[in-house]
Amino acid sequence: MKIAFVGKGGSGKTTLSSLFIRHLAANEAHVIAVDADINQHLGAALGLDEAEAAALPAMGAHLPLIKDYLRGTNPRIASAETMIKTTPPGEGSRLLRVCEDNPVFDACARTVRLDDGDIRLMATGPFTESDLGVACYHSKVGAVELCLNHLVDGPDEYVVVDMTAGSDSFASGMFTRFDMTFLVAEPTRKGVSVYRQYKEYARDFGVALKVVGNKVQGQDDLDFLRAEVGDDLLIGVGQSDWVRSMEKGRPSRFELLEADNRMALQALQDAAEDSYGLRDWERYTRQMVHFHLKNAESWGNEKTGADLAAQVDPSFVLGEQRAGAGVPAPA
Secondary structure, three states, X not given: OEEEEEEOOOOOHHHHHHHHHHHHHHOOOEEXXXXXXXXXXXXXXXXXOHHHHHOOOEHHHHHHHXXXXXXXXXXXXXXXXXXXXXOOOOOOOOOEEOOOOOHHHHHHEEEEEEOOEEEEEEEOOOOOHHHOOOOOOHHXXXXXXXXXXXXXXXXXXXXXXXXXXXXXXXXXXXXXOOOEEEEEEOOOHHHHHHHHHHHHHHXXXXXXXXXXXXXXXXXXXXXXXXXXXXXXXXXXXXXXXXXXXXXXXXXXXXXXXXXXXXXXHHHHHHHHHHHHOOOOHHHHHHHHHHHHHHHHHHHHHHHHOOOHHHHOOOOOOOOHHHOOOOOOOOO
């Protein structure tokens, strides 16, 4: 299942997403973690030192390889150059699976060993000085959106994406790519402001959204969050000595995380599994096509010099029945 963590800057979404990833690994789930924030901190939160985090390959730098691999033998896509971030798969496209080895993961993913298991970590890459004045960060996360459009995942398989802060993810259709979006909010008026934006944007697309209250100090904080977000409040998470030690670079074993915080992480997993049970692959594919046609008309056709609406395969529905379909990986 596909999970997003969103929230305003400083809300603690990267910390909570890293704890959730550790929790999933401890529960023997298969996990791909993706750092799609403009500030690349997920690697450090998962225990990488500065040199290891800096050495993570940037997905954006491998976009030509990603496009060429995913295009496969799809006759509707004339060349990798005509693919954009929203290009949907069709017959002949190669699909990604969480547990497989393929050229995309070889180039863009690195194995991170946690206390209770290994996960794969991918990163969009930081916004660099050379990008200033000539690129926007959405060009970086386009590689993530393209991969999500071509990903077939099942139960006990997780893709956890630490999204960029605020409501920037609504600049594309990527916010519809998730089975569950966890919005991390502090118990303050500023803390819940992003929630209101997200709720408004997501209303027409059936996005499953739950609020995780962070830095909660007592019942008054929970009451405040409940009054502001209603039944969308899933759980509150308090201060953690384990997290404080981790942020100092001296983490204890994950099994020593406070019991109430372990229970909160289990509540997140339960909510994600419930949402996955309601997944509608036809709607998922329909939304993918919707945003592709919008992007094609607004900028894609002009940029590529092609009619990108022709890339849509009207008979194709992404789904687990497609897990063995597509074309084989190149030797």
